[in-house]
Amino acid sequence: xxxxxxxxxxxxxxxxxxxxxxxxxxxxxxxxxxxxxxxxxxxxxxxxxxxxxxxxxxxxxxxxxxxxxxxxxxxxxxxxxxxxxxxxxxxxxxxxxxxxxxxxxxxxxxxxxxxxxxxxxxxxxxxxxxxxxxxxxxxxxxxxxxxxxxxxxxxxxxxxxxxxxxxxxxxxxxxxxxxxxxxxxxxxxxxxxxxxxxxxxxxxxxxxxxxxxxxxxxxxxxxxxxxxxxxxxxxxxxxxxxxxxxxxxxxxxxxxxxxxxxxxxxxxxxxxxxxxxxxxxxxxxxxxxxxxxxxxxxxxxxxxxxxxxxxxxxxxxxxxxxxxxxxxxxxxxxxxxxxxxxxxxxxxxxxxxxxxxxxxxxxxxxxxx
Amino acid sequence: xxxxxxxxxxxxxxxxxxxxxxxxxxxxxxxxxxxxxxxxxxxxxxxxxxxxxxxxxxxxxxxxxxxxxxxxxxxxxxxxxxxxxxxxxxxxxxxxxxxxxxxxxxxx
Numbered sequence: 001x002x003x004x005x006x007x008x009x010x011x012x013x014x015x016x017x018x019x020x021x022x023x024x025x026x027x028x029x030x031x032x033x034x035x036x037x038x039x040x041x042x043x044x045x046x047x048x049x050x051x052x053x054x055x056x057x058x059x060x061x062x063x064x065x066x067x068x069x070x071x072x073x074x075x076x077x078x079x080x081x082x083x084x085x086x087x088x089x090x091x092x093x094x095x096x097x098x099x100x101x102x103x104x105x106x107x108x109x110x111x112x113x114x115x116x117x118x119x120x121x122x123x124x125x126x127x128x129x130x131x132x133x134x135x136x137x138x139x140x141x142x143x144x145x146x147x148x149x150x151x152x153x154x155x156x157x158x159x160x161x162x163x164x165x166x167x168x169x170x171x172x173x174x175x176x177x178x179x180x181x182x183x184x185x186x187x188x189x190x191x192x193x194x195x196x197x198x199x200x201x202x203x204x205x206x207x208x209x210x211x212x213x214x215x216x217x218x219x220x221x222x223x224x225x226x227x228x229x230x231x232x233x234x235x236x237x238x239x240x241x242x243x244x245x246x247x248x249x250x251x252x253x254x255x256x257x258x259x260x261x262x263x264x265x266x267x268x269x270x271x272x273x274x275x276x277x278x279x280x281x282x283x284x285x286x287x288x289x290x291x292x293x294x295x296x297x298x299x300x301x302x303x304x305x306x307x308x309x310x311x312x313x314x315x316x317x318x319x320x321x322x323x324x325x326x327x328x329x330x331x332x333x334x335x336x337x338x339x340x341x342x343x344x345x346x347x348x349x350x351x352x353x354x355x356x357x358x359x360x361x362x363x364x365x366x367x368x369x
Numbered sequence: 370x371x372x373x374x375x376x377x378x379x380x381x382x383x384x385x386x387x388x389x390x391x392x393x394x395x396x397x398x399x400x401x402x403x404x405x406x407x408x409x410x411x412x413x414x415x416x417x418x419x420x421x422x423x424x425x426x427x428x429x430x431x432x433x434x435x436x437x438x439x440x441x442x443x444x445x446x447x448x449x450x451x452x453x454x455x456x457x458x459x460x461x462x463x464x465x466x467x468x469x470x471x472x473x474x475x476x477x
Contacts, residue, residue: 010397018410102394105426114410227410275469316469325374327449340467355464356377357433358370365372369450 007186021176027201035197042191056239072209083191090187108177113227119174131158172202287338307348321351326368375464396424414447434461
């Protein structure tokens with residue numbers, strides 16, 4: 001078997017599983033299905049009779065809503081959870097609680113941004129797609145009417161049902177953080193190696209007695225340098241059937257929001273009532289352009305940079321330090337960037353010092369590049 | 370103190386280094402044998418130390434870290450000039466940005 005969880009060094013595990021977590025494109029279905037068969041056998045179960053591939057987790061939930069009864073009982077506990085429990089128990093026995101926690105810090109924790117957060121976003125998007133929350137009703141007398149209560153009750157029940165279906169899923173490539181930890185601990189048995197083999201090929205998958213539902217990985221994944229979902233001109237995470245998530249530096253934004261960013265004006269930015277969306281609009285428009293077009297005056301200037309303030313209606317002001325990158329770009333210019341700092345900041349040096357968590361008086365780098 | 374892009378490297382006296390650090394796990398070196406202070410997920414560009422030393426991280430990839438360079442070392446990055454560090458202990462801080470109600474890290 002190609003799957004190996006043999007106790008390789010943390011940096012090699014993390015690099016390998018980082019790549020798995022960020023992989024896009026079609027699975028090698030034969031390899032994935034064989035890995036799942038191995039996982040069933042290692043759990044002492046009969047091999048599944050049928051594999052059904054779906055282009056996205058959304059398509060998989062559609063399939064589940066239509067045909068769940070035909071698939072047999074969920075075997076997630078036996079196939080996935082029991083193997084994890086064995087691996088974790090063995091790791092704890094070998095390393096002790098402190099050793100396990102230290103191992104986690106240099107393996108799984110390194111991958112949380114690229115695995116746990118997108119998985120959480122996918123889960124939330126599926127809930128909103130299949131069981132949207134009803135519009136809030138401000139008037140409490142209206143909200144208490146039996147027909148309105150019935151609508152909320154029905155929505156809550158549907159949300160509960162979708163949640164249960166999502167609990168049956170194995171996260172596939174999004175399990176990379178845990179698999180990296182077990183990979184370094186070297187405590188995985190054949191069952192865990194089979195799960196690792198499946199994770200290398202697929203997105204989420206649903207193990208049932210008779211049928212296994214598998215979702216293909218995304219066709220596109222865009223992240224920023226910190227590993228957060230991030231794209232300004234399209235979905236940050238997209239699947240072949242059109243299921244997609246939009247995000248700006250990790251912050252979820254509505255699908256049509258990015259389209260509306262093209263014709264931005266300072267007036268439209270000021271008019272946006274959602275403070276988080278307004279922040280994205282400001283960043284997208286460019287602080288420098290906004291400052292120029294709104295005729296802002298700098299609050300303070302010193303050797304570290306310039307401090308600016310933008311007043312916003314019904315919100316705390318945006319206070320930013322404008323900083324020059326010390327290393328010149330290839331063309332000899334210095335790139336300018338803006339960092340938002342707490343609204344009470346009074347000097348540029350205090351602002352830059354805050355971004356590094358040190359006091360203004362302390363912040364005196366002897367060398368900057 | 371030294372700044373390379375979004376990373377600040379602050380010298381600290383050995384007496385100021387927490388005793389608990391003795392027991393803490395050392396950050397493993399990367400495949401090129403470097404101590405990675407901060408890694409860009411997409412470009413793979415890294416603020417990294419070449420030379421002998423140890424790195425101990427606090428609380429995840431964006432937590433602060435302690436760097437011990439008994440013989441000094443160099444911090445390198447694909448887009449920034451290298452910085453030579455004298456021997457000793459350092460606190461390594463990743464730059465952050467204010468957002469109302471939260472704080473997020475900066476990635477350059």
